[in-house]
Amino acid sequence: MHAMQYRITLPADYDMGIIRRRVESRGHLLDGFPGLGLKAYLIRERGGGGGSPVNQYAPFYLWNTPQGMNSFLWGPGFQGIVDDFGRPEVEHWTSLAFEHGPAAGAVPRTATRRALPVPPGEPPAAAVDRALGTVRELAATPGVHAAALAVDPRRWELLHFTLWEHTAPAGAGEHYEVLHLSAPEQHTLQTGRHW
Template sequence: MHAMQYDITLPADYDMRIIRDRVASRGHLLDAFPGLGLKAYLIRERADGSPVNQYAPFYLWTDPAGMSAFLWGPGFQGIVDDFGRPVVRHWTGLAYDEGPASAAPPRTATRRRRRMPDGVPPADTVAAELALHEHESAADGVVARAVAVDPRHWELLTFTLWAADAPDLPADAAGPAGQAAPDTDRFQVLHLSAPGRSGLGPGRLW
């Protein structure tokens, strides 16, 4: 599994209905895309308390060939044509699980990013994160949850789809292995394409 996301930050006065209309008319085009586990079409809006207006699609790929076919094909070129070429971040998958609300359509999503601490064996940090994932993926309202890592920047990523509004993370919440509280971003889910969702998990991916 590979996780992938690009953030398109839009002007403060941008009409986000343009993005909603874009997803409504084009979101279905990836509903059967080969190699795609799922794509969550995400936005966050200043009108709802976000610091930015942003379109930020999030992908979980079951096959790197599918990711390449998308990036070098007409789908991503449409993003480049309309918004310019964004930075595409990607992470190596560690685990994926369905939650208690897996049958429900997701309404919101959370993305947490946390730097892995220096001086702690990477395997220990990953093990602690996977133990936390096992607990949190079973929380009420979770549709699905994934954990991934960027070993270039030693960053852990957790991505959770929720059937309702995402709960607040306590301000003093600490990560496993003595890590600081993560940066958490919240998004609305406009559409979910999930042709290969059943092939993403369950559990750890090695």
Template sequence: MHAMQYEITLPADYDMDIIRERVASKGHLLDGFPGLGVKTYLMRERGVHGSPVNQYAPFYLWNTEQGMNSFLWGAGFQGIVRDFGRPVVQHWIGVAYAEGGAADATARVAVCERTPVAAAAHLPGLVADAARETAELASESGVLYAAAGIDPRTWELLRFSVREHAESGAPGDVYQVLHVSQPERDLLAKGSQW
């Protein structure tokens, strides 16, 4: 599994209905995309769920590198580049994935927490803990699914969850979910990814 996200930060006075309309008209285009486990179309709106910014920030869990590459080098991502410029694409190697008890509920919010990995961290223990914490996160009320990954270039640990309702005090950035494309969500390997 590969996790991927790009964040497009928009002006404070940007009409976020433009992003809502974009997703409403184009979101379905990845509903059958080969190699894609799940794409969660995310948006942060200034002042909502404590967000200081307006931002469009889709998040992907890929089953295959071929699918991810087909997207990045294909028409879908080129539409983003054409409309917003080429964003930095963040990428994490999958550590764990778990389905939640609310797996079939309507996704309304997502929470993304990023923490640096200390230079002295014992990596085998760190990823084992992250896998256990992902299962615990998925077992929380209202969670559809949860994932964890590590970026070994920056040594950043990512914890990501999709929920049917906002959790007050959730650590990390809280996003509104506009659409979910999940052509191969059922094929995402459960549990630890090693």
């Protein structure tokens, strides 16, 4: 499994209704996309309920296969993003763990993203073990739809991504609103740790 996200920061006075209408009209196009575990169509609104300092469109993906990810990136789906917003930096991480939460059957309304560096003096395996414990705890929390943990070993960054049925608690990371969830292969995402 691979995690992927691009974050498109928009002007402070940008009409986020444009993004809402975009997702409403196009979000369903990936509801059956081969190789896609899930795609959360995420936004943050400046001054909104999550306390965001920016307007941002920031879809987050969990891919079951690299072929699915490649089909999207080199196909018409991502080209639509490039045509409308320019070519964003695409962040990607190797998956370490995925867990369904108690609210797995509900439609998630919010998401959190928390990126943490692995301290230079800490053995990477120790940092990952600690993070695995955190993702298991998160996944057992009432209101959690799903929790994922991934790593970028180039930057030694751990990424916690959590989908919530309702409002995420304060301190859980950057808060996003989920406009739509495409989850054609969510049921086949490998659970537990990924090695």
